[in-house]
Amino acid sequence: MQAIATERYARTRALFERGLKVIPGGIPGHLGPVQSQFIPVDSYLFYVERAKGSRFWDVDGNEFIDYMCAFGPNVLGYNNELVDQAAARQSQLGNCMPMPGEIQVELAELLVETIEIADWAFFAKNGNDVTSLAVMAARAHTGKTKTVLFKGGYHGVAPWTQKHGRPGITREDLANNIYVKWNDLEGLENVIRRQKDEIACLMATPYHHPIFEDNALPAPGFWQEVERLCRANDIVLAVDDVRAGFRLDLAGSAHYFGFTPDLAAYCKAIGNGYAISALVGRDELRSAVTDVFYTGSYWSSAVPMAAAAATVRELHRLDGANLMLRLGSALTEGLRERAGDHGIRLRISGAPSMFYMSIPSDDSLRSMQTFSSECARRGVFFTSHHNHFINCSLTDDDIARTLEVADEAFDVVAKTHPKATQGE
Numbered sequence: 535m536q537a538i539a540t541e542r543y544a545r546t547r548a549l550f551e552r553g554l555k556v557i558p559g560g561i562p563g564h565l566g567p568v569q570s571q572f573i574p575v576d577s578y579l580f581y582v583e584r585a586k587g588s589r590f591w592d593v594d595g596n597e598f599i600d601y602m603c604a605f606g607p608n609v610l611g612y613n614n615e616l617v618d619q620a621a622a623r624q625s626q627l628g629n630c631m632p633m634p635g636e637i638q639v640e641l642a643e644l645l646v647e648t649i650e651i652a653d654w655a656f657f658a659k660n661g662n663d664v665t666s667l668a669v670m671a672a673r674a675h676t677g678k679t680k681t682v683l684f685k686g687g688y689h690g691v692a693p694w695t696q697k698h699g700r701p702g703i704t705r706e707d708l709a710n711n712i713y714v715k716w717n718d719l720e721g722l723e724n725v726i727r728r729q730k731d732e733i734a735c736l737m738a739t740p741y742h743h744p745i746f747e748d749n750a751l752p753a754p755g756f757w758q759e760v761e762r763l764c765r766a767n768d769i770v771l772a773v774d775d776v777r778a779g780f781r782l783d784l785a786g787s788a789h790y791f792g793f794t795p796d797l798a799a800y801c802k803a804i805g806n807g808y809a810i811s812a813l814v815g816r817d818e819l820r821s822a823v824t825d826v827f828y829t830g831s832y833w834s835s836a837v838p839m840a841a842a843a844a845t846v847r848e849l850h851r852l853d854g855a856n857l858m859l860r861l862g863s864a865l866t867e868g869l870r871e872r873a874g875d876h877g878i879r880l881r882i883s884g885a886p887s888m889f890y891m892s893i894p895s896d897d898s899l900r901s902m903q904t905f906s907s908e909c910a911r912r913g914v915f916f917t918s919h920h921n922h923f924i925n926c927s928l929t930d931d932d933i934a935r936t937l938e939v940a941d942e943a944f945d946v947v948a949k950t951h952p953k954a955t956q957g958e
């Protein structure tokens with residue numbers, strides 16, 4: 535293991551040694567090796583030098599076909615020229631100024647035209663800014679305090695989104711959360727029956743995409759019943775589309791699944807890498823969002839707004855969500871076949887544009903770690919235990935090369951992990 539790290543990733547490791555001295559943990563958060571989903575850590579790079587289209591190059595000069603897309607923001611392809619040109623034009627005019635630019639109105643109009651439920655848009659920087667705003671707006675609107683969440687759902691890192699027992703998190707931080715299981719309508723109904731007078735908000739991702747476990751689509755009729763329960767009990771229904779937004783449907787993931795939330799939180803895919811997030815919502819929530827006190831130093835910056843407007847227009851031109859679903863289907867069908875050629879039953883869950891991979895016959899998860907590690911060594915960037923992301927610039931050649939690499943990687947898995955070939 536050490537050999538891979540030292541030969542292939544010499545500069546990455548040297549840089550990390552420097553980073554460790556001046557940055558807590560070397561690389562903060564989930565991108566650092568301490569909290570990483572890139573397991574085994576030795577098989578992966580830590581620092582990227584440049585990226586273009588569907589590929590990136592690490593600081594050691596290794597090239598990768600990328601299926602993580604910077605955890606989602608890369609939706610059109612890295613350094614997309616149209617987006618970068620729009621950003622550069624705005625930059626000539628000004629970015630962080632005393633007041634917002636005209637582009638703020640233009641972008642809001644574009645989102646209102648694009649996303650089915652949107653009557654208005656509010657801009658911030660990160661996904662967590664807008665999931666937190668959704669909860670505050672729901673409280674302001676209903677005069678109630680609690681939020682229903684689905685266990686294992688991820689909505690950011692603000693204290694209210696975290697888990698009991700994590701350093702720095704108190705019971706009080708989580709006191710207003712009520713957790714139910716994904717797709718468990720009976721459990722949800724029980725909670726709402728008992729606590730409807732306290733529940734301000736139900737927040738959920740459009741489908742369940744936790745880490746370290748198979749992802750789950752909504753059961754037939756699930757969302758329609760959730761919506762009915764929320765409407766009947768004065769609960770604001772907020773969809774966290776930070777991850778899936780624009781990778782299922784440009785009109786919103788709720789449109790894809792056929793329901794109508796009150797609020798939807800967006801971030802990753804709307805700016806193609808420029809820092810911007812948005813909460814969009816229905817007219818009923820307009821005055822609550824106007825009333826809450828909520829702002830940030832860079833939230834009105836015009837450059838990311840120009841980049842976002844160009845991104846959304848290009849996604850329309852390409853029919854981006856359907857393109858990514860198609861590319862994801864071609865890739866995942868190929869992966870399943872290649873795995874099958876080696877006697878491995880690969881399970882793909884979630885949407886094809888955001889697929890999750892597992893080998894269910896090995897519950898130790900090690901087979902999957904070996905697979906992603908062997909792929910990383912050969913220049914294909916998958917993670918072991920997180921959903922992947924497709925972007926619009928992925929080519930047929932990228933997919934063909936990925937399948938060649940996957941074939942070799944599954945061969946190694948089959949030879950080194952007897953459980954992987956046992957099927958279910």
Ligand SMILES: Cc1ncc(COP(=O)(O)O)c(C=O)c1O
Pocket residue numbers: 605659660661662663665688689690691739774775776777778801
């Ligand atoms: C579903 C979901 N919600 C919220 C967030 C938080 O977004 P951010 O990291 O931009 O604050 C994420 C980030 O991964 C996410 O996937």
